[in-house]
Amino acid sequence: MSQISIPIFPIKSVLFPGTLVRLQVAETRFRALVDAAVLHYQRRFGVALMRQEAEQAEFSGLHHVGTMAQILQLTRENNERVNVVALGKERFRIVSFDRSGPYPVAVVEDAPLRAVASPQVHALEIKARTMATEYFALLLNLNEDDSERLKLPSAVVPLANFIAANVQISLNRRQHLLEFNELEMLLGEEVQLLERELKRIQWFEAQKRLRPKGPAPFSLN
Numbered sequence: 001m002s003q004i005s006i007p008i009f010p011i012k013s014v015l016f017p018g019t020l021v022r023l024q025v026a027e028t029r030f031r032a033l034v035d036a037a038v039l040h041y042q043r044r045f046g047v048a049l050m051r052q053e054a055e056q057a058e059f060s061g062l063h064h065v066g067t068m069a070q071i072l073q074l075t076r077e078n079n080e081r082v083n084v085v086a087l088g089k090e091r092f093r094i095v096s097f098d099r100s101g102p103y104p105v106a107v108v109e110d111a112p113l114r115a116v117a118s119p120q121v122h123a124l125e126i127k128a129r130t131m132a133t134e135y136f137a138l139l140l141n142l143n144e145d146d147s148e149r150l151k152l153p154s155a156v157v158p159l160a161n162f163i164a165a166n167v168q169i170s171l172n173r174r175q176h177l178l179e180f181n182e183l184e185m186l187l188g189e190e191v192q193l194l195e196r197e198l199k200r201i202q203w204f205e206a207q208k209r210l211r212p213k214g215p216a217p218f219s220l221n
Helices: 028-040 119-142 156-166 171-178 183-210
Strands: 003-011 020-025 044-049 065-077 081-098 105-110
Touching: 003 020, 003 028, 003 065, 003 081, 020 028, 028 044, 028 065, 028 081, 044 081, 044 105, 065 171, 119 156, 119 183, 156 171, 156 183, 171 183
Parallel strands: 003 044
Antiparallel strands: 003 105, 020 081, 044 065, 065 081, 081 105
């Protein structure tokens, strides 16, 4: 398994392949990281979730499965802040970590999601797609969002990544989804997750319908 050295940006979110991350970078060492990514790393850097208890970007304070990010847009504000839009690419696993330089660097190895076509995967894809369509429609309706409905990817791996990135769950549960090695296992977990979340949203929808829509009528009693 090939290994490379890459700058690592510790963040408090989970990036999945095919999804976007927006960063507002003010700290000097991370502005240096962005500059290095542009000059020496083909506009790429690694993104890894910081553990909840971690205060600094130490090896022990990072989840060791992350995602490579490709810089799409970069703007600077008065030499004090850099705004970055980057696209998640392939997953990696951190092998070693070094923060002795001007910015954190890690040796990483590829950690691809193994996607083997099978009847089981096809059946799970159909379930996940059907449930995700209902889930996101209900979620937008619950939030009274009239914007265009989310469009699910047509291919199965981007679909799995889209669901994992957008379902409303905790960071630790989202990181758990990123760390699955097999597509079949990831889809199975997502189907169970969507079942639970649909029941929760449907309950909120029922409560919303029962809620009075206006002030109660005045009564002398």
